Amino acid sequence: xxxxxxxxxxxxxxxxxxxxxxxxxxxxxxxxxxxxxxxxxxxxxxxxxxxxxxxxxxxxxxxxxxxxxxxxxxxxxxxxxxxxxxxxxxxxxxxxxxxxxxxxxxxxxxx
Amino acid sequence: xxxxxxxxxxxxxxxxxxxxxxxxxxxxxxxxxxxxxxxxxxxxxxxxxxxxxxxxxxxxxxxxxxxxxxxxxxxxxxxxxxxxxxxxxxxxxxxxxxxxxxxxxxxxxxxxxx
Numbered sequence: 001x002x003x004x005x006x007x008x009x010x011x012x013x014x015x016x017x018x019x020x021x022x023x024x025x026x027x028x029x030x031x032x033x034x035x036x037x038x039x040x041x042x043x044x045x046x047x048x049x050x051x052x053x054x055x056x057x058x059x060x061x062x063x064x065x066x067x068x069x070x071x072x073x074x075x076x077x078x079x080x081x082x083x084x085x086x087x088x089x090x091x092x093x094x095x096x097x098x099x100x101x102x103x104x105x106x107x108x109x110x111x
Numbered sequence: 112x113x114x115x116x117x118x119x120x121x122x123x124x125x126x127x128x129x130x131x132x133x134x135x136x137x138x139x140x141x142x143x144x145x146x147x148x149x150x151x152x153x154x155x156x157x158x159x160x161x162x163x164x165x166x167x168x169x170x171x172x173x174x175x176x177x178x179x180x181x182x183x184x185x186x187x188x189x190x191x192x193x194x195x196x197x198x199x200x201x202x203x204x205x206x207x208x209x210x211x212x213x214x215x216x217x218x219x220x221x222x223x224x225x
Contacts (some may be wrong), residue, residue, distance in 0.1 A: 031211055042115070042201055042216030043154075050211075088154070092210030098167065099210055101154035 004032070004072075004089040004102035012108040019076040021105040023089030024069075030092045032065055032072050033099065037086045046074070046087075076107075084109045114138040117202050117217035124192065125225050132187040132220045134202030140215070142208035143185040145177060148199040148219070160185060161208035192224045 004025045013019055023032065031050045035043040047063045049056045049072065055064050062075040076083055086106050090099040115136045124130050136143065145157040159167035160179040174196075176188040185202055199221050203214040 033213065035214075035216075040199070040219070040221065042117075042203075042218045043214070044216070045213040048211075048213055090154075097208065097210060098156050098159070099214070103151070103153050 004091045004100065006087070006089055006102045006105040008105060009103070010106040010108070012110060013079060014110050015079055015081055017079055019079050019083070019107055019109075021074045021087050021107070023072045023074070023091075023102060025089075025091045026070065027093055029067075032063075032092070033090045034061075034063060034072075034074050035088045035090060035101075037088065037104070039085070043088065079109045081109050081111050083107060115202060115204055115215050115217035117200075117220055119220055120218065121221045121223075123223045123225065124189070126192060126194070128192075129188070129190040131189065132200055132202075132222075134185040134187075134217055136183055136185075136202075136204040136215070136217075138204060138206075138215060140204040140206050141182055142205045143179060143182070144203040144205075144214065145185065145187055146201040146203060146216075148201055150198075154201070158187075159208060166208060189222075192222075194224050197222055197224045 004023045007022045033048045034046040037043045049063050049065045060077045065072045086104040088104045090101045118133045143160045147155045157171045158177045163179050174191050178186040199219045201219045202217040205212045
């Protein structure tokens with residue numbers, strides 16, 4: 001399968017702690033994107049990282065990409081209750097004209 | 112809000128009904144997409160329209176019929192659906208049809224087929 005696979009499937013932490021989610025994929029990519037989805041809502045784009053980039057930041061979010069290991073991680077620092085959501089990675093593969101989404105990590109932030 | 116509006120938010124229909132889902136984007140984008148999100152399955156791309164022309168149909172059954180009258184509007188016409196078609200249907204748009212751009216999603220239509 002070309003799709004990215006997130007790990008873990010579910011994560012529950014206390015407010016204020018850091019949350020790390022991982023995404024692995026199998027073939028060469030042009031880019032990798034992370035999206036957030038609140039329950040029953042649409043997805044919201046967080047970060048796009050290209051295959052020639054190793055790290056990107058956006059506010060409390062940090063994304064890394066290791067193309068040699070075909071993996072990416074999303075770190076959310078100082079988590080808040082509002083960060084409770086599902087997080088998806090989506091990979092853009094060379095030669096394909098569509099993003100392929102993983103099954104997501106369900107993140108719960110406990111107050 | 113993301114600038115992509117979907118209606119209705121919820122829809123319950125029988126297997127013999129005909130209904131339509133509507134999507135409108137106010138972002139000036141040229142590409143629009145329909146995705147299906149079922150429980151415990153990855154997001155599935157159904158259709159892609161680029162400058163009003165259908166460019167992708169991922170082996171979607173003919174009981175789903177898309178329509179894109181202009182770059183701002185996208186419809187998904189439904190008829191003779193099956194219970195396994197119950198899912199969250201998401202519309203998305205992007206500036207161009209390309210994997211190197213972000214997608215903007217609507218809030219989705221939660222469809223239940225009885």
